[in-house]
Amino acid sequence: MTMLDMPNATTTEPAETSFDLRKEAEAAGITETLQQLEQELIGLKPVKSRVRQIASLLLIERIRQRAGLAAAPPTLHMSFTGNPGTGKTTVALRMAKILHGLGFVRRGQVISVTRDDLVGQYIGHTAPKTKEILKKAMGGVLFIDEAYYLHRPDNERDYGQESIEILLQVMENQREDLVVILAGYGERMTSFFASNPGFRSRIAHHIEFPDYAEAELLVIAELMLKERGYRFSAAAREAFERYIALRRTQPFFSNARSIRNAVDRIRLRQADRLVSDLDRMLDVADLETIDPIDVLASRVFSGGADARDAKP
Numbered sequence: 228m229t230m231l232d233m234p235n236a237t238t239t240e241p242a243e244t245s246f247d248l249r250k251e252a253e254a255a256g257i258t259e260t261l262q263q264l265e266q267e268l269i270g271l272k273p274v275k276s277r278v279r280q281i282a283s284l285l286l287i288e289r290i291r292q293r294a295g296l297a298a299a300p301p302t303l304h305m306s307f308t309g310n311p312g313t314g315k316t317t318v319a320l321r322m323a324k325i326l327h328g329l330g331f332v333r334r335g336q337v338i339s340v341t342r343d344d345l346v347g348q349y350i351g352h353t354a355p356k357t358k359e360i361l362k363k364a365m366g367g368v369l370f371i372d373e374a375y376y377l378h379r380p381d382n383e384r385d386y387g388q389e390s391i392e393i394l395l396q397v398m399e400n401q402r403e404d405l406v407v408i409l410a411g412y413g414e415r416m417t418s419f420f421a422s423n424p425g426f427r428s429r430i431a432h433h434i435e436f437p438d439y440a441e442a443e444l445l446v447i448a449e450l451m452l453k454e455r456g457y458r459f460s461a462a463a464r465e466a467f468e469r470y471i472a473l474r475r476t477q478p479f480f481s482n483a484r485s486i487r488n489a490v491d492r493i494r495l496r497q498a499d500r501l502v503s504d505l506d507r508m509l510d511v512a513d514l515e516t517i518d519p520i521d522v523l524a525s526r527v528f529s530g531g532a533d534a535r536d537a538k539p
Contacts, residue, residue: 242295251290256328257282264321268314269450269483270443277434278318278325285329302431303331303406304398306420308413309436312482315410316370318434322408323368332406333366340369342376345390353386357393365405374409375419395425402429439482444471447483451490452517457497459517466522467493473527489525497521 252258261279268275288301303326307315320337327335340360347353361369371377377394379385398407409416409426413435420427439447445468452458459467470489474480497517501509 243293246290246294248286252286255286255289255325257286257325260321260324260328264318267317267321269447270439271314271436274314274318274434274436277432278322281322281432282325282329285325285331289329300403301331302402302429304402304430305406305408305432305434306416306430307408307410307434307436308416310412310438310482312484312486313436313438314483315436316372318436319368319370319408319410323406326368326406332368333404336364336367337370338364338367339372341372342387345371345394346377346385346387348386350386353389354393357390361393361397361405365401368406368408370408370410373411373415375411375415378419378422380422391423391426395429398426398429441468441471441475444475444482444486448486448490451487455490455494457494457515457517460519462519463517463522466519470522470525470527477527492525493517493521496524 249258261275261282264275264278284301291297305322307318309315316339319339323332323335323337326332338360344360345353345357347356377387377391379387394407397405407429409419409430411419420430445464448467448471449459449464467489471486474485474489479485494517500518500521501507501513
C-alpha cells in the first residue's frame with residue numbers, strides 16, 4: 228500500500244510504536260539524496276535548509292501514519308524563485324527523489340516544461356497539449372520553468388489562461404498523484420501569483436534561490452575544471468576571479484550556467500593555444516593547466532559579454 232492510499236484507508240494491523248529515525252531516513256533514500264544535493268550544489272544554504280525541512284516533515288508524516296496518528300496528505304506543490312543558473316532544476320530532481328522514496332509520488336520522475344509545451348497557437352490546441360503533458364507527468368513531478376509566461380493579459384488572443392485553468396483543476400483534484408513546481412524570476416513570479424491567486428493558494432512551499440557569491444562561483448569553476456581533468460595555474464585563477472567580478476555586472480549573467488559556458492570557452496582557447504605550435508612536445512602538465520591567456524582572451528575584459536550568454 229502506498230502513502231497515497233493510506234490517509235483514507237482503514238486497517239486491522241496494529242499501529243507501530245517505535246521508530247528508528249536514522250534507519251527510516253536511510254531506507255527512504257533521504258540521507259543519500261541530501262548528501263547528493265550538498266555535493267552537487269555549492270552554497271545555497273537557505274535552499275538546502277528548506278529542502279531538509281520539507282524532507283523531515285514528509286518523513287514524520289509517514290511515520291505518524293504508521294503509528295496510527297491523525298494524518299492528512301500534505302499539500303506538496305512548490306514555487307522556486309530565483310535567477311537562472313541557481314540550481315532550481317537540480318533541486319527539483321532531488322525533491323522528486325525524496326517524494327518518491329517516501330511514497331508521496333508513484334514515480335521519481337520530473338517532467339520539465341515551458342509555456343511552449345503547454346499552450347497552443349490556435350483555438351482547440353491548448354487543452355490537448357496541456358492534458359498530454361499532465362498525463363506524462365502524473366505520478367511524479369511537473370516542473371514548469373518561467374511559469375509567468377503562461378499569463379499574458381496584454382494579448383487578447385493568448386490561450387495561456389486555458390492552460391492555467393486546466394493546471395489549477397488538476398493541482399486541486401489530483402494533488403495526491405502529481406506535484407507541480409512553478410519556477411522563475413522572483414519579481415515576475417510575484418506578479419504572476421498576484422494575477423492568478425488560484426496558484427498561490429495551492430502552493431505550500433515557496434523557496435527562494437539566491438545568486439551565488441563571487442567566491443562560490445570560483446569554487447564552481449574549479450570543480451567543473453577538475454571534473455574535466457583541468458586546473459587553473461595560480462595566475463589563471465587570479466584572472467578568473469577578475470573575470471567573475473566583471474561578468475556579474477554584464478547583461479544576461481546566469482550564475483553557474485554562465486560559469487559553465489566560460490569554462491567551455493576557456494578549454495577551447497587552451498586547446499587552440501596548444502595546437503598553434505605543432506612542433507611543441509606536450510606533457511601532462513601542459514594538457515591539464517589553464518594559463519592566464521586562456522582566461523584573459525575573453526571579450527569580457529574588453530567590455531563585451533560572452534556570446535553564448537548574450538541573449539534574453
